[in-house]
Amino acid sequence: MQEDMDMHPDVERYIATEDELKGIVARLGRQISADYKGKKPLFVGVLRGCFIFMADLVRACDIDCTVDFMVVSSYGQGTTSTGAVKIIKDLTENIEGRDVIIVEDILDSGNTLSYLKNYMMARKPASIRIVTLLDKPERRVAPIKADYAGFTIPDAFVVGYGLDYSEKYRNLPYIGLLKPEIYS
Ligand code: PRP
Numbered sequence: 001m002q003e004d005m006d007m008h009p010d011v012e013r014y015i016a017t018e019d020e021l022k023g024i025v026a027r028l029g030r031q032i033s034a035d036y037k038g039k040k041p042l043f044v045g046v047l048r049g050c051f052i053f054m055a056d057l058v059r060a061c062d063i064d065c066t067v068d069f070m071v072v073s074s075y076g077q078g079t080t081s082t083g084a085v086k087i088i089k090d091l092t093e094n095i096e097g098r099d100v101i102i103v104e105d106i107l108d109s110g111n112t113l114s115y116l117k118n119y120m121m122a123r124k125p126a127s128i129r130i131v132t133l134l135d136k137p138e139r140r141v142a143p144i145k146a147d148y149a150g151f152t153i154p155d156a157f158v159v160g161y162g163l164d165y166s167e168k169y170r171n172l173p174y175i176g177l178l179k180p181e182i183y184s
Contacts (some may be wrong), residue, residue: 006099008160008169009071011176015158016151018173024150029060031148034100040064041099046116048170049073049105053133053150053155057103068093072112085115091123094142100125105162107132107149110142116123117144133159134175 007014016024032041040063045054047069058067071089100120102167107113113130120128129147138155157180160172165183169176 006174007176008172010169010170010179010182011159012179013177014094015153015156015175015177021056021150021161021174023131024133025056025060028150029057029062032057032131033062036061036063036065036099036101040066041101042093042095043101043103044066044095044120046070046105046112047089049162049164050103054103057131066093068095070116072116083134085112087119091120095120095123095125098125100128102128102130104130104132104146106134106136106158107144107146108136108139110140110144110146111145114144118135133161134163136161152172 018082043054043065045051045067048071051072054067058065062083065175069086070091071090073088074087102113102116102120104113109128113132116129117128130144133150133153135149136155137147138153157165157178158175159169159178160175162170163175164170165178169178
């Protein structure tokens with residue numbers, strides 16, 4: 001258990017400590033490495049939220065792989081998804097015939113991943129799977145499921161380990177529940 005003195009004053013409590021995150025990412029790395037043995041998947045990170053999770057995840061994978069990134073925007077400055085997905089930076093790699101693994105920090109309404117999966121399917125990859133660190137199934141609007149999920153969380157506003165509120169808190173090494181007075 002982490003000491004309270006480590007916790008940011010805007011954070012109410014830990015959702016996942018650094019140690020817990022390490023264990024979760026190691027498990028996901030083992031699963032993906034086993035499933036993709038002998039293959040060379042292309043991890044496609046959806047920035048910006050994925051950047052810390054993806055850096056740790058690829059290091060937890062014991063297989064040859066390559067990486068690419070997309071930048072999309074859905075939330076703006078607020079806390080709820082509008083459903084609109086805007087591509088700000090497209091894929092750099094040609095994904096035709098590749099085994100693609102989309103890497104997300106959080107699967108919430110599913111609008112972002114639903115859009116991205118269809119968008120990538122049109123480019124004829126050999127396969128597409130989704131890995132998300134956090135899954136909020138209660139909030140799902142689009143019919144989308146993660147193939148690999150770190151853990152399920154209730155409908156609460158969480159920050160850290162890449163996740164932001166108004167671009168803040170991404171650098172926290174743990175995932176914490178944001179105090180309601182910060183966003184209300
Ligand atoms: C977050 C997250 C996903 C999306 C999930 O991104 O990284 O991309 O929201 O929500 P959805 O399932 O409701 O579509 P955000 O737009 O906050 O941008 P960020 O990655 O730059 O933090």
